[in-house]
Amino acid sequence: MIDMEMTRGLLIKLKKSNRLFEMCDCGHYGGVSPNSVHGDRFEHGHGACSDCDCKQFTWIYFCDETGDELK
């Protein structure tokens, strides 16, 4: 069972501590990730990837700094 309130709280906490990462379907970090390799088009970290030919960040999941999906 996923407690949505707890998950939301966790995400806010991770974002504030700069440890919230967002994974693109190209397999590289983007969005709010401190180490995002996606450009700032549309929104911060939502542009083209600089590590592959991905044209636009496509969110697949939130993860930690090792790339493990947050569940």
Ligand SMILES: [Zn+2]
């Ligand atoms: Zn990408």
Ligand SMILES: [Zn+2]
């Ligand atoms: Zn990429």
